[in-house]
Amino acid sequence: MLRRNLGRSIALLVLIANIALLTAAVRAADDKEDLGEEMFNGKDFTGWKMDNPKQAWVWKIVSTAKLDPKDHNNLATTGDGHEGHGLMFRVKHEEGYGANPYTEKKFGDCQVHVEFMIPGGSNSGIYLMGQYEVQILSDYGLPDNKINIHNTGAIYATRKARTIPLKPYGEWNTYDIVFQAPRFKDGKKIQNAKFISVKLNGVVVQENVDTPKPTGGQLPGGEKPVGPLMIQGDHGCVAVRSVRIKPLEQK
Numbered sequence: 001m002l003r004r005n006l007g008r009s010i011a012l013l014v015l016i017a018n019i020a021l022l023t024a025a026v027r028a029a030d031d032k033e034d035l036g037e038e039m040f041n042g043k044d045f046t047g048w049k050m051d052n053p054k055q056a057w058v059w060k061i062v063s064t065a066k067l068d069p070k071d072h073n074n075l076a077t078t079g080d081g082h083e084g085h086g087l088m089f090r091v092k093h094e095e096g097y098g099a100n101p102y103t104e105k106k107f108g109d110c111q112v113h114v115e116f117m118i119p120g121g122s123n124s125g126i127y128l129m130g131q132y133e134v135q136i137l138s139d140y141g142l143p144d145n146k147i148n149i150h151n152t153g154a155i156y157a158t159r160k161a162r163t164i165p166l167k168p169y170g171e172w173n174t175y176d177i178v179f180q181a182p183r184f185k186d187g188k189k190i191q192n193a194k195f196i197s198v199k200l201n202g203v204v205v206q207e208n209v210d211t212p213k214p215t216g217g218q219l220p221g222g223e224k225p226v227g228p229l230m231i232q233g234d235h236g237c238v239a240v241r242s243v244r245i246k247p248l249e250q251k
Contacts, residue, residue: 131227155215
């Protein structure tokens with residue numbers, strides 16, 4: 001009887017453990033889905049355009065990226081992403097040369113999730129609506145008292161980040177952004193764009209940032225009710241493995 005009861009107890013514990021694992025997996029899947037639609041298919045630039053097609057060659061699809069052991073201002077890559085799990089990669093080149101990829105789809109209020117990797121000496125950014133930049137810069141380890149409006153996490157030239165929880169060069173970082181588009185009435189802007197929140201690697205670096213105008217380096221055409229997401233690609237080396245966007249109901 002004792003052995004039978006022990007066997008039943010073990011079977012029950014195994015069942016409970018399996019249920020817990022299944023619940024965790026379902027929750028993880030739900031969380032991933034909640035991040036929105038994936039804009040990058042992992043194999044090519046379908047769904048994207050370049051603002052400067054003549055210099056679009058600085059971007060390519062690769063399979064892997066890591067910090068170059070021979071040059072810490074570069075990322076060493078392999079493959080061409082043909083397996084469908086590739087990365088967008090902006091090759092190392094002099095600053096001020098290149099192209100900025102942007103989505104064909106346009107968004108207003110939205111939630112954005114971007115996963116990126118940089119080496120030293122890099123300068124990039126994520127532009128909401130192609131107009132308002134959240135900065136990416138190689139400033140790992142910068143003390144909080146040295147942060148300014150041009151460092152990582154800044155709403156560029158508008159407000160500096162509270163802190164810069166950037167990971168060491170060659171590791172993956174994550175931006176999670178909640179954005180409110182500018183409001184218009186009869187063709188005139190009646191409310192500025194606003195960054196409701198910006199998280200870098202899970203740490204809040206911005207909250208409720210009123211953004212009265214484009215932050216520089218934006219797409220032509222000016223402020224509008226909707227616009228694409230753009231990645232800055234005319235300054236420095238950067239790899240991107242995921243860009244997810246979830247439209248939000250306008251309040």
